[in-house]
Amino acid sequence: MTTETRTTSLLDRYAEQAGLDAIEQLRQLAGLLTGLKVVHVNSTRRGGGVAEILEALVPLQQELGMDTSWEVIEGTEDFFSCTKSFHNALQGKRLDISRGLLCEYEEVNAANAERLRPVLEAADIVFIHDPQPAPLLTHCPDRRGKWIWRCHIDLSHPYRPVWKFVRRFLLGYDASVFSLDAFAQPMPHSVYLIPPSIDPLSEKNQPLEPEVVQRVLEEFGVDPERPLLLQVSRFDRFKDPLGVIQAYRLAKDFIPSLQLILAGGTAADDPEGETVLNDVREAAEGDPDIHVLSSGHYSDRTINALQTGADIVLQKSLREGFGLTVTEAMWKGKPVIGGNTGGIRLQLVNHRTGFLVDTPEGAAMRIRYLLTEPDRIAQIGQTAKELVRHNFLITRHLREYLTLMVALTHGNEDRIELG
Amino acid sequence: MIDFAIKDCALGMIATGRRAQTLRELRDNLRDIHPGCIYHHFWGTLLRPQVVDREYNNDFAMWCYSSLHDAAAAERLAVIDPADFSDLEELRQELIEVIDERLDETELMLFARADRQFHFARSVIVVFDTHKRLSEPRELVEALPQMSVGSIFYHFIDARRRDPMSVDDFQAWLVGLGPEYSELCDAVAQIDPYFESLFALRERLTEVFTQHFVPGAVASRRSQECAEPAAENVQVSEPRTASEDVIPEDVI
Numbered sequence: 001m002t003t004e005t006r007t008t009s010l011l012d013r014y015a016e017q018a019g020l021d022a023i024e025q026l027r028q029l030a031g032l033l034t035g036l037k038v039v040h041v042n043s044t045r046r047g048g049g050v051a052e053i054l055e056a057l058v059p060l061q062q063e064l065g066m067d068t069s070w071e072v073i074e075g076t077e078d079f080f081s082c083t084k085s086f087h088n089a090l091q092g093k094r095l096d097i098s099r100g101l102l103c104e105y106e107e108v109n110a111a112n113a114e115r116l117r118p119v120l121e122a123a124d125i126v127f128i129h130d131p132q133p134a135p136l137l138t139h140c141p142d143r144r145g146k147w148i149w150r151c152h153i154d155l156s157h158p159y160r161p162v163w164k165f166v167r168r169f170l171l172g173y174d175a176s177v178f179s180l181d182a183f184a185q186p187m188p189h190s191v192y193l194i195p196p197s198i199d200p201l202s203e204k205n206q207p208l209e210p211e212v213v214q215r216v217l218e219e220f221g222v223d224p225e226r227p228l229l230l231q232v233s234r235f236d237r238f239k240d241p242l243g244v245i246q247a248y249r250l251a252k253d254f255i256p257s258l259q260l261i262l263a264g265g266t267a268a269d270d271p272e273g274e275t276v277l278n279d280v281r282e283a284a285e286g287d288p289d290i291h292v293l294s295s296g297h298y299s300d301r302t303i304n305a306l307q308t309g310a311d312i313v314l315q316k317s318l319r320e321g322f323g324l325t326v327t328e329a330m331w332k333g334k335p336v337i338g339g340n341t342g343g344i345r346l347q348l349v350n351h352r353t354g355f356l357v358d359t360p361e362g363a364a365m366r367i368r369y370l371l372t373e374p375d376r377i378a379q380i381g382q383t384a385k386e387l388v389r390h391n392f393l394i395t396r397h398l399r400e401y402l403t404l405m406v407a408l409t410h411g412n413e414d415r416i417e418l419g
Numbered sequence: 420m421i422d423f424a425i426k427d428c429a430l431g432m433i434a435t436g437r438r439a440q441t442l443r444e445l446r447d448n449l450r451d452i453h454p455g456c457i458y459h460h461f462w463g464t465l466l467r468p469q470v471v472d473r474e475y476n477n478d479f480a481m482w483c484y485s486s487l488h489d490a491a492a493a494e495r496l497a498v499i500d501p502a503d504f505s506d507l508e509e510l511r512q513e514l515i516e517v518i519d520e521r522l523d524e525t526e527l528m529l530f531a532r533a534d535r536q537f538h539f540a541r542s543v544i545v546v547f548d549t550h551k552r553l554s555e556p557r558e559l560v561e562a563l564p565q566m567s568v569g570s571i572f573y574h575f576i577d578a579r580r581r582d583p584m585s586v587d588d589f590q591a592w593l594v595g596l597g598p599e600y601s602e603l604c605d606a607v608a609q610i611d612p613y614f615e616s617l618f619a620l621r622e623r624l625t626e627v628f629t630q631h632f633v634p635g636a637v638a639s640r641r642s643q644e645c646a647e648p649a650a651e652n653v654q655v656s657e658p659r660t661a662s663e664d665v666i667p668e669d670v671i
Binding site: 194341412413 | 427429430431432433434436455467534536538540541542543544545546547548549550565566567568569618
């Protein structure tokens with residue numbers, strides 16, 4: 001009884017955000033999968049985009065009637081050092097990994113397989129997230145279900161020796177999933193394309209009281225009464241924080257009250273991060289209206305407040321996969337000025353939900369345009385929110401997972417007619 | 420009277436791994452690409468992120484415009500109406516002919532940037548029964564607004580691929596019910612599926628059925644809308660043209 005109440009309540013809460021028809025469609029699709037044992041496996045319970053998605057996805061699948069569980073592999077320091085190198089090499093960094101670390105990767109997976117084998121072999125559907133647990137399949141010879149490799153990273157230009165090593169563990173899978181077609185690599189099985197999503201009920205995306213937003217802005221020395229630009233991202237050259245400052249300066253000549261927040265951190269494994277941050281600090285020096293928030297450990301609620309309090313959000317990347325901060329800002333009804341690159345081009349409809357730009361000058365022009373047309377800000381913001389509602393919430397993400405699961409369990413034909 | 424079975428569908432998008440960087444490569448791929456790709460790049464766009472109006476109506480045209488910057492090719496590809504072709508092979512031939520014609524007349528070999536290649540994809544469509552049944556067309560007045568966009572896609576778009584006469588399921592049902600619905604059938608046929616989002620199509624269909632069965636309701640709603648104009652949303656806006664890519668000069 002308690003479970004039933006909770007089930008209804010969670011789906012109802014998502015229905016408020018995504019619409020009743022979206023939830024009804026999930027129920028219909030899930031009806032074809034009732035009772036199926038579904039297992040997700042990744043390498044961490046907390047932190048990072050994958051864990052964030054699973055935290056929302058697993059309870060939803062359970063409440064839709066699937067017997068879904070979430071397993072996390074346990075690893076050693078060397079194992080994670082190896083998989084961190086995989087992460088960088090698979091995204092294009094030329095990085096050779098020692099034989100010892102590669103052996104550790106395989107041994108840790110073998111040890112985890114001993115522990116997880118009964119669950120994995122009994123499952124109808126197994127989702128393996130990213131390269132860390134990829135070899136588990138080879139240790140489950142009596143598996144009865146369909147195995148799916150879900151790749152959350154950009155594999156468009158992998159460092160070939162590392163990709164060759166990882167790829168051999170993926171050949172036995174029934175399907176792979178990539179976020180964008182440009183990120184995918186050829187596989188001997190079907191490659192599905194499912195873009196990421198945001199969870200409207202998470203701390204990062206829930207609506208906040210105006211007082212909370214004002215308090216956070218004041219805490220960082222920002223005047224809530226004056227126009228505010230925001231970019232949330234790591235201090236990385238590809239995120240072009242210096243270009244953002246240049247755009248802000250060009251716009252500030254015409255709008256002197258303009259303020260800018262650059263919020264982010266530097267990755268521990270990115271030696272260039274500190275250099276970029278120093279360059280940013282130097283560029284911002286002497287301007288009290290530029291706020292460089294660099295500790296990188298801001299709570300989701302703080303980021304939410306900054307996004308909610310901003311007038312315009314920038315993601316002026318020179319290279320970008322799928323920038324979730326773009327979608328988060330759009331969900332908060334903000335126009336986004338984004339770099340004309342990668343996944344941003346999918347997320348942002350030029351002129352309708354924001355602007356795609358190639359230069360700081362382009363960004364400055366759009367900032368000036370928007371700030372002189374407050375009605376346009378509201379109109380674009382509303383369109384952006386609706387675009388996210390129908391396309392980039394976790395409910396759409398789940399629908400595509402369910403579609404994939406139905407396709408795989410019903411013959412994987414081009415057209416599957418059921419009922 | 421035969422019941423109308425409301426079905427729903429969901430599309431899964433599958434990468435083929437095949438790409439094009441020039442118009443010639445696009446043409447060469449089209450010669451032997453899986454027919455599902457042609458369907459996907461014409462109709463699948465309806466189920467992907469979009470605001471109400473699309474600048475060009477299929478992915479081939481959009482790519483020529485935005486990545487090759489070949490507006491002439493884009494316009495000629497955009498004018499191809501997939502509903503005019505009895506099957507995907509005919510549509511494939513038309514695409515190839517239009518591109519060949521463009522290749523013949525231009526000496527320029529336009530390249531897309533490496534990160535703006537055309538990626539061929541296809542769809543897997545999962546169709547499922549909602550177990551909802553309508554016994555009379557009048558019931559569509561209430562049922563249409565409740566239908567998911569997947570149902571609209573299945574009954575109004577996908578139906579044309581299934582039906583030998585390329586008509587949507589609503590018309591097919593009405594025709595089977597006799598001549599008394601011929602006027603309603605004609606009104607449904609007037610809705611062009613190629614230019615609007617599925618949300619907008621749902622609204623248009625609801626309006627047509629409401630107009631037929633409860634004419635006063637549509638008139639009353641329209642006058643209400645005139646009195647209290649709604650804020651613009653993803654469903655309501657004017658068709659957009661390439662010229663809007665420029666901020667009006669009087670803005671700055």
